[in-house]
Amino acid sequence: MFSFFKKKPKPAETPQIESPAPAQSAPEAIPPAVEPQIETTIAAAPAPIEPVSAAPAATPAAAVEAAPLKKMSWTERLKAGLAKTRDKLGKQLAGLFGGGKIDEELYEELETVLLTADMGMDATVHLLQDVRERVSLKGLKDSSELKGALKDSLQDLIGPLQMPLNVEGKKPFVIMMTGVNGAGKTTSIGKLAKYYQSQGKSVLLAAGDTFRAAAREQLIAWGERNNVTVIAQQGGDSAAVCYDAIQAAIARGIDIVLADTAGRLPTQLHLMEEIKKVKRVIQKALPDAPHEVVLVLDANIGQNTVNQVKAFDDALGLTGLILTKLDGTAKGGVIAAIAKQRPIPLRFIGVGESIDDLRPFDSRDYIDALFE
Template sequence: MFSFFKKKSDTDVSEVEAAPREPSDTPAIPQRSWTERLKSGLAKTRDKLGKNLASLFGGGQIDEALYEELETVLLTADMGVDATEHLLREVRARVSLRGLKDSTELKQTLKDVLYELIAPLEVPLDTSQGKPFVIMMAGVNGAGKTTSIGKLAKYFQNQNKSVLLAAGDTFRAAAREQLMEWGERNNVTVITQQGGDSAAVCFDAINSAKARGIDIVLADTAGRLPTQLHLMEEIRKVKRVIQKALPEAPQEVVLVLDANIGQNALNQVKVFDEALGLTGLILTKLDGTAKGGIIAAIAKQHPVPLRFIGVGEGLDDLRPFSARDYIDALFD
C-alpha cells in the first residue's frame, strides 16, 4: 500500500506516499451538524455547569449567598480563580447598573460577560502567509498531538490545500507508524525516519514541500513535559533547524492541550510559550471532561489564540474555535 523512496542513505530519511483508497460502495452515514457535535461534546461540562446554574437562575433574590454559590459553580468548572473573580466582578457591576433583582436575569448577563472574556481567543488561522506554510506542533505525550495532525490534514484538504506531514516525533514508540496511518487515511505524503533526529525530519520535509509546491507542512515533534528542561531545549533546536530550511518558518507554532488536565494546561501554555513563542493552541478531548471552563482560565491568564477545539474521535471533530458557538453549546 505504501512505496518507500530512500532520500539519503546517511540519514535514513524516507518518504512515504499513501496510495489512493478505493471508493467504497457503503452508503454514507448521515453526519450530525457541528453545532450538534459541539453540544454533545460539551455535555459533561454543560451538565456540571448547567445543572448547578439552573438552581441559581431558577428565581429568587440576587444576594451575596447567590454570588457565593455562583463562584463555587464557576470554580468547579475549572475556570480558575482569576477568571472567576473577573466574571463575578463584571456580573455584579452589570446587575447594579441595570438594577436587576431576579436571579433569572443573571443567565444572559453571565453569558455576555463570559463571551467577552473568551472572544479574543477566536482568531482564525491565516495560512496565506508563505508557501509552504509550516505549522510546528508541540505538546506532551497523550495530549492528542499526532491525532490532531491527522485531523488538520483533512481540514486543510477540504480547503483544497495540498498537505505534507513530517513525522518528527522520533522518540515515542509507534508515533511514526501512527502518523503514517493518518497519511494513508488522508492520502497525504509523510516524511519519516526510522529513528534519530526530529529536526532532520522536519528539515527534509520542508525541502520536499518547497520542491513540490506544497501548501501546508504539518511538523510533528516529540512529546515532552515542561519540566524536562533538556528536552525543551531539543524542541527549540527543532524550531531553529526549521528556520534554516525556510527563514520565515514556522509561521505557526501550536501547542496541543488535553482538556482533561484542567488548570495544569495553564502551566503548559506558559512554559511552551516561553520556549517557542506560541502562536496558537488546540484544545482536544473536550468531549471527555467536565473541565471545559479551562478556556476562560486561558483567556484571562495567558491569552494565546485558540485555533481549534476537538470534541470527538472523528476526522471532522476538530474545528476552528468559535466563542459564540462554545457559549451557546455550554449554556443551552
C-alpha cells in the same frame, strides 16, 4: 536523502517510508537548502499501520457508530461534546437562575459553580466582578436575569481567543506542532490535514516525533488515509526530518507543512532544549518559518493546561492552541482560565474521534453549547 509515502500502492503491496540517509547528529549545521532527491521504496508495511489505515474497510461496529455523526451538524456535535461540562454546570446554575433576589449569597453560590467548572480562581474572580458591574449598571433585580449577564461576561473574556488561523501569503506555510505525549497531537495533525485538504490546499506531513516509532507509524497511517505525503526517517533526528520536509515542500510547491515533534513534559528541561533546536533548524530551512507554533492540549487535565501553555510559550513563543477531548471531560471551563492567564489564540477545538471533529474555535457557539 529521504523518501515519501503515498497512498496508491501497487497491488498486494503497501508503501512504506524508508530513508537511507544517515541520522544527522548536528542538524543546526545543515547545509544551505537544495532541492531534495526523492526515492520511492516498496516494501511490506509494518503491522501497526494496517488497522489504522484500513479506513475504507471499517468494521460493522465502527460503521454503525460513525453513521449518526455524519448526520449531526457541528453545533449539535459541539453540544454533545460539551454535555459533561454542561450537565455539571447547568444543573447547578439552573437553581441560581430560577428566580429570586440577587444577593451576596447568590454570588457566593455562583463562585462555587464557576470553580467546579474548572474556570480557575483568576477567571472566576474576574467573571464575578464583571457580572456584579453588569447587574448594577442594568439595574437587574431577579436572578433569572443573571444568566444573560454571565454569558455576556464570559464572551468578553474568551472572545479574544477566537482568531482563525490564516495560512495565506506563505508557501509553504509551516505549522510546528508541540505538546506532551497523549494530548492528541498526532491525531490532530491528521485531522488538520483533512481540514486543509477540504479547502483545496496541498499538505505534507513531517514525522518529527522520532523518539517513538508508534508516532511515526501513526502519522504514516494518517497520511495514507488522507492521501498525503509523509516525510520520515527510521530513527534519526527530529530537526533533520522537519528540515527535509520543508525542502521537499519547497521543491514540490506544497501549500502547508504540518511538522510533528516529540511529545515532552515542560518539566523535562533537556527535552525542551531539543524542541527549541527543532524550531531553529526549521528557521534555517525557511527563514520566516515556522509561521505557526501550536500547542495541543488535553482538556481532561483541567488547570494543568494553563501550566503547559505557560511553559511551552516561554520556551517557543506559541502562536496558537488546539484543545482536544472536550467530549470526555466536565472541565470545559478551562478555556476561561487560559483566556485570563495566557490569552493565546485558540485555533481549533476537538469534540470527538471523527476526522471532522476538529473545527475552528467559535466563542459564541462554545458558550451556547455550555449553557443551553
